Amino acid sequence: MSVWNPDNITDVAESVGIHSLPKDVVDHLARDVEYRIAQVLEEALKFMRKGKRVTLGTQDISHALRLLDVEPLYGYESTRPLRFGEASLGGMERLFYVEDEEVEFEKLVNSALPKVPREMSFTAHWLAVEGVQPSIPQNPMTNADGRSQDQRSQDLIPKTSSSTSDGLSVKPAVKHVLSKELQLYFERICAAILDDTVPNHSDLRNAAYASVRSDTGLSQLVPYFMHFISDKITHSLRSLTVLTHVLQLVAALLDNPFLDLAPYVPSMIPAVLTCLIGRNLGTPADGMAHFALRNLASSILLRLLRKFGNKAKSLRPRAAKSAVKAWLDPSKPFGSHYGAVLALTSIAGTDGVRSLIVPNLDVYDGILREGLADDSRREHAEAVVAAIMKALQTLEEDGSGSHGANGLPDGQALRQKLVDAVGEVIGNRVFETGGSALIAAVLEKDLFA
Amino acid sequence: MAAQPPPPSRTGSVGPASAGGMGTPTAGTPGSQGSGSNQNLNQIVLEYLSKKGYSRTEAMLKRESGSVAFDANGTPLAFADRHKGRRWHEAYNVVKTWVDSILDIYKPELCRILWPLFVHCFIETIADCYPTDGRVFFQECRKAFDDEHSDDLRALSAIQEPEHVQQNDIAQLYRTNKYRLTLSKMGFATLIEFLETKESEGGKSMSFLINIHLDIHTVDRAAIGGARGLQRLMDEKRGDEQAPAEDEGIPGHHPGSANLDVGATGALHRLQLAPMPMEPDLMDDVKAELNHEDSTHPPRAGRSSLADQFEQRIKVEPSDDTAPSRETIPFPPSTARDVAMEVQKVKENRDRFRIEGKTGGVGPGVSVTMFTFHNTFDSVNCIEFSDDNTLAAIGTAESYIRVWSLDNRALTSRQDPPGFQPSSSRRLVGHSGPVYALSFSPSAAVPQPQTNGHTDHTTTPDSQPRYMLSCSADTTIRLWSLDTWTNLVVYRSHNSPVWDVRFCPHGHYFASASADRTARLWSTPQIAPLRIFAGHDSDVETLAWHPNGAYIFTGAGVGDKTVRMWSIAQGTQARIFTGHAGNITAIACAPSGHTVASADDKGVIILWDLRSGRLVKRMRGHGAGGVWSLDWSVESTVLVSGGADNSVRVWDVQPSKETQAKANGENGGPVKLDGTAANGTTVSKVAKAKGRDQATPDMISDFKTKKSPVYKVRFTQMNLVLAGGAYLP
Numbered sequence A: 001m002s003v004w005n006p007d008n009i010t011d012v013a014e015s016v017g018i019h020s021l022p023k024d025v026v027d028h029l030a031r032d033v034e035y036r037i038a039q040v041l042e043e044a045l046k047f048m049r050k051g052k053r054v055t056l057g058t059q060d061i062s063h064a065l066r067l068l069d070v071e072p073l074y075g076y077e078s079t080r081p082l083r084f085g086e087a088s089l090g091g092m093e094r095l096f097y098v099e100d101e102e103v104e105f106e107k108l109v110n111s112a113l114p115k116v117p118r119e120m121s122f123t124a125h126w127l128a129v130e131g132v133q134p135s136i137p138q139n140p141m142t143n144a145d146g147r148s149q150d151q152r153s154q155d156l157i158p159k160t161s162s163s164t165s166d167g168l169s170v171k172p173a174v175k176h177v178l179s180k181e182l183q184l185y186f187e188r189i190c191a192a193i194l195d196d197t198v199p200n201h202s203d204l205r206n207a208a209y210a211s212v213r214s215d216t217g218l219s220q221l222v223p224y225f226m227h228f229i230s231d232k233i234t235h236s237l238r239s240l241t242v243l244t245h246v247l248q249l250v251a252a253l254l255d256n257p258f259l260d261l262a263p264y265v266p267s268m269i270p271a272v273l274t275c276l277i278g279r280n281l282g283t284p285a286d287g288m289a290h291f292a293l294r295n296l297a298s299s300i301l302l303r304l305l306r307k308f309g310n311k312a313k314s315l316r317p318r319a320a321k322s323a324v325k326a327w328l329d330p331s332k333p334f335g336s337h338y339g340a341v342l343a344l345t346s347i348a349g350t351d352g353v354r355s356l357i358v359p360n361l362d363v364y365d366g367i368l369r370e371g372l373a374d375d376s377r378r379e380h381a382e383a384v385v386a387a388i389m390k391a392l393q394t395l396e397e398d399g400s401g402s403h404g405a406n407g408l409p410d411g412q413a414l415r416q417k418l419v420d421a422v423g424e425v426i427g428n429r430v431f432e433t434g435g436s437a438l439i440a441a442v443l444e445k446d447l448f449a
Numbered sequence B: 001m002a003a004q005p006p007p008p009s010r011t012g013s014v015g016p017a018s019a020g021g022m023g024t025p026t027a028g029t030p031g032s033q034g035s036g037s038n039q040n041l042n043q044i045v046l047e048y049l050s051k052k053g054y055s056r057t058e059a060m061l062k063r064e065s066g067s068v069a070f071d072a073n074g075t076p077l078a079f080a081d082r083h084k085g086r087r088w089h090e091a092y093n094v095v096k097t098w099v100d101s102i103l104d105i106y107k108p109e110l111c112r113i114l115w116p117l118f119v120h121c122f123i124e125t126i127a128d129c130y131p132t133d134g135r136v137f138f139q140e141c142r143k144a145f146d147d148e149h150s151d152d153l154r155a156l157s158a159i160q161e162p163e164h165v166q167q168n169d170i171a172q173l174y175r176t177n178k179y180r181l182t183l184s185k186m187g188f189a190t191l192i193e194f195l196e197t198k199e200s201e202g203g204k205s206m207s208f209l210i211n212i213h214l215d216i217h218t219v220d221r222a223a224i225g226g227a228r229g230l231q232r233l234m235d236e237k238r239g240d241e242q243a244p245a246e247d248e249g250i251p252g253h254h255p256g257s258a259n260l261d262v263g264a265t266g267a268l269h270r271l272q273l274a275p276m277p278m279e280p281d282l283m284d285d286v287k288a289e290l291n292h293e294d295s296t297h298p299p300r301a302g303r304s305s306l307a308d309q310f311e312q313r314i315k316v317e318p319s320d321d322t323a324p325s326r327e328t329i330p331f332p333p334s335t336a337r338d339v340a341m342e343v344q345k346v347k348e349n350r351d352r353f354r355i356e357g358k359t360g361g362v363g364p365g366v367s368v369t370m371f372t373f374h375n376t377f378d379s380v381n382c383i384e385f386s387d388d389n390t391l392a393a394i395g396t397a398e399s400y401i402r403v404w405s406l407d408n409r410a411l412t413s414r415q416d417p418p419g420f421q422p423s424s425s426r427r428l429v430g431h432s433g434p435v436y437a438l439s440f441s442p443s444a445a446v447p448q449p450q451t452n453g454h455t456d457h458t459t460t461p462d463s464q465p466r467y468m469l470s471c472s473a474d475t476t477i478r479l480w481s482l483d484t485w486t487n488l489v490v491y492r493s494h495n496s497p498v499w500d501v502r503f504c505p506h507g508h509y510f511a512s513a514s515a516d517r518t519a520r521l522w523s524t525p526q527i528a529p530l531r532i533f534a535g536h537d538s539d540v541e542t543l544a545w546h547p548n549g550a551y552i553f554t555g556a557g558v559g560d561k562t563v564r565m566w567s568i569a570q571g572t573q574a575r576i577f578t579g580h581a582g583n584i585t586a587i588a589c590a591p592s593g594h595t596v597a598s599a600d601d602k603g604v605i606i607l608w609d610l611r612s613g614r615l616v617k618r619m620r621g622h623g624a625g626g627v628w629s630l631d632w633s634v635e636s637t638v639l640v641s642g643g644a645d646n647s648v649r650v651w652d653v654q655p656s657k658e659t660q661a662k663a664n665g666e667n668g669g670p671v672k673l674d675g676t677a678a679n680g681t682t683v684s685k686v687a688k689a690k691g692r693d694q695a696t697p698d699m700i701s702d703f704k705t706k707k708s709p710v711y712k713v714r715f716t717q718m719n720l721v722l723a724g725g726a727y728l729p
Helices: A006-015 A023-050 A058-067 A105-110 A152-156 A180-194 A201-214 A219-235 A240-255 A262-277 A289-308 A315-327 A334-373 A375-398 A411-422 A424-433 A436-448 B035-052 B055-069 B076-082 B084-100 B107-111 B114-127 B131-145 B150-157 B162-167 B169-176 B185-197 B203-213 B230-238 B280-296 B306-315 B336-351 B657-667 B675-682
Strands: A084-088 A094-098 A121-128 B179-184 B214-219 B368-374 B380-385 B391-396 B400-405 B425-429 B435-440 B467-472 B476-481 B486-492 B498-503 B509-514 B518-523 B531-534 B540-545 B551-556 B562-567 B573-578 B584-589 B595-600 B604-609 B614-620 B627-632 B638-643 B647-652 B699-704 B710-715 B721-726
Touching: A006 A023, A023 A058, A023 B150, A023 B162, A121 B699, A180 A201, A180 A219, A180 A240, A201 A240, A219 A240, A219 A262, A240 A262, A240 A289, A262 A289, A262 A315, A262 A334, A289 A315, A289 A334, A315 A334, A334 A375, A334 A411, A334 A424, A375 A424, A375 A436, A411 A424, A424 A436, B035 B055, B084 B107, B084 B114, B084 B131, B084 B185, B084 B203, B107 B179, B107 B185, B114 B131, B114 B150, B114 B162, B114 B169, B114 B203, B131 B150, B150 B169, B162 B169, B179 B185, B185 B203, B185 B214, B203 B214, B280 B306, B280 B336, B306 B336, B368 B380, B380 B435, B380 B710, B380 B721, B391 B435, B391 B467, B400 B435, B400 B467, B467 B498, B476 B498, B509 B540, B518 B540, B518 B551, B531 B562, B540 B584, B551 B584, B551 B595, B562 B584, B562 B595, B573 B604, B584 B627, B595 B627, B595 B638, B604 B638, B638 B710, B638 B721, B647 B710
Parallel strands: B179 B214, B368 B721, B435 B498, B498 B540, B627 B710
Antiparallel strands: A084 A094, A121 B368, B380 B391, B391 B400, B400 B425, B435 B467, B467 B476, B476 B486, B498 B509, B509 B518, B518 B531, B540 B551, B551 B562, B562 B573, B584 B595, B595 B604, B604 B614, B627 B638, B638 B647, B647 B699, B710 B721
């Protein structure tokens, strides 16, 4: 009749050498044990309450035992919930015990130190201003019927929380909650940009771009747009239309004067670079169409760097490095090379062309010749050549080339000099275009070397 | 705690002396072995008695045993003999059925008698050694009391054996004290009449319980009117509001008195509620300082000069309040720091944003700054802000204290080793148990003088708090220096965990509340307590000071649930307030000094008028789980509360119409409850019928936090609310 199993009393009695305990006594003792447990719990609850907690912990029990002048139970103090194991003793009887993990000493000593819990800190915010609760992320969002909106925006919460292997989970301090209107707006914009099924979708899309370009209150959505952009670009490499539309969204975001995109530039650069120097953009059936995409990407990259280049110092070198790497990799298709040359031109300007493209031209010459010889790839190689020529022309426009300072050799001698300097293909092209300024610019390296 | 074997004979276990008086029906010789052996036993005892010459005892035994064996005229014993264990159960059921079906005008008051009867029936059954029957009875009948008496029920549910009755605090409380209850004359008469007609079915047992354990006070409702009036009673009970009346319960008292004796009506202790007068020297210094300040910074147009303000402040209140004298509560002589603080107080008094009372149903706009503590892993026990709003401190379950500078200044110490980089937070280590309360010594915020829009930061070091008190489960109180960030003094005297500690509003003294059921008064230079306030029947869980420093208020937990007011000078209890149904979790006295607010863990906040000692009103709205902190606006017009239900709520403290009338009627004179009562007539009662979960209409606003229980709320001198809580995802 008592919750406490009287058999336990018998067991304990036997363990201290009393074998024949009358039933009455056992029942009585069982009830008494139950009363004592309740008494301890009663005191423990007091400690829980004073600790302003809603869960009773092992610490509370220890404190209660101490208060009742009983020796506390050692070895159970834990801030983690204890794991209870269950064993069946045959029949209906079950035994519960605290699972004690066995830890190998060697392993414990050699394993990495557990992660330090985060430092306790505080933040301040306005809970109410003159009797009105401002709707800021730190305050719970309530709609008309006063219910919290937390659940509804669950699907828009970025996956920032990660639980590490040693069970210490680090959660974002404040959940980012969007108002319903913004969520709806975001969904509509995304749909308008990607949806090609609707007739005259281009109108819709243009309207969406125009809205993103000029709306003032989008700053809360920026992380979601970033996520959307990188997500679409990584998953839709085969579809040039999607890539183009997404890049146009980036452009629209860059156009918006009310957004501060600086914190998001590091996440935008990879996306744009992917569209620029990606190995396989679109399907083979698209033919030369991906060059247009690369052009678009390069123009966006240029704008990005113009806008944020001086704020993030390491941006240019890092982008340039990956572009050079892509360019000089013979295993990559000419599409990537084309993008890389465009990237280098836009990233580093004339200085970049001078110091990064020109010196590497004779190395690249081999790849180019091979490409031009191959019929299937000639078209692509030509595009690269055009890009390189365009890059070289920036040098001419720059005009810093010492204009005919040292009279240049004529005719074949000049051609030979050019070929020596920048390789056969480009050398000949440069010679053929014939601009003396261009030639001077290309040969500048030699002259000053 | 070794368990005792059951008593060998049932006769020995009928109950303690208090339970079974001579000549009461229970004191018989019930037998469990059957009446045959009982007869033999009686014979033996009778022989023994006659041999020893105990003739009266013999006669009594003969009479009683006779009634058992032969007389079947419906005496309780014959009734009890049939099914002893169920006797109390049945008797209780008889009364319960009767109360349930009685006329509506008596129902509300007679309902209240069921709880004490239930407790005693249960205790008697257990004490008679019928654990099974007791348990059945308890489970069957507890439902009705789950709401109001959950704590007591939990404590009682553990009782299974007669010796538990002896040891259980709650059971002992009920057995050794009389439960006080007020009934109307007619109600009581019908009850007695009923019990007499049902004498044989348990009525006798019940009237026995009522005689022994209840203290029923009868009043003539028609004559007395007011709070006890029939109309009012009916109104109150209609909205299924189940709350104990002010004078009901174990420590039931005569409302408006510290005296538990019914007869002591007029003996109201006179209170000295006016602010403590200022030391003459200090006053001169302050005046000089203010005049100087006025001449250097002449007040803007439309603003009074500081000196005028000060004059106003000390001149006002020619009321009938007397002020406590400095002779009875001595303080150390004032210092330059006191002068600076007083000057700042005057400045703040002039410059602050005033919160007027709620008039015409529109609540004043209160601004709340919330400080949320992250990554606490639920180890924070308390949060405290300093008076000058520069420091925040937390006490943790891990026994240390952590202090932060709110404006991110480095917390420096003269004892820092050279090259030490002080950060904006400090850890104070010293306690060996969870820290339950902290208290900063008084300080004043420097209002940043705004000159042409730019603020110059001249936080004079004068105004900062210099000491902090902490109390812990290790039974000690510690005094910490905030100059060196070290422990200065350890105060040992309590012999149980110390739940709360508070500095006197003027510093120097402090009070502590402990699980040893006492509150104690200390002065910082002495390591022994100056006063011990004993009287609570359970842990003293929280305490608060009266703003003039002459009184403290203490609140207790399960089994007592009273708020008591103690005089510092006399060391005696000046007032007792009963009416809470849960553990008292927070108390705050209004700066005006006339009203005190107390909150319990059922989410109810009650306002009490100090002078009359009466309940002003109950305010509901907080969810269960505890209102951890209360504070008043500087003008005493608005009360703010923060609690475990993740909310900060703002309350209108003006008494509602009826209660005001009640207070007037009861005291027979024009009682000015406090300054706000005068214009309190505009308050409209919106909803009459209100459920338990619904907020009362005097809640002005409810600000929810994001998963952060609010541990502390505080009004600054400028009437901004600071709230502190821990984010618990």
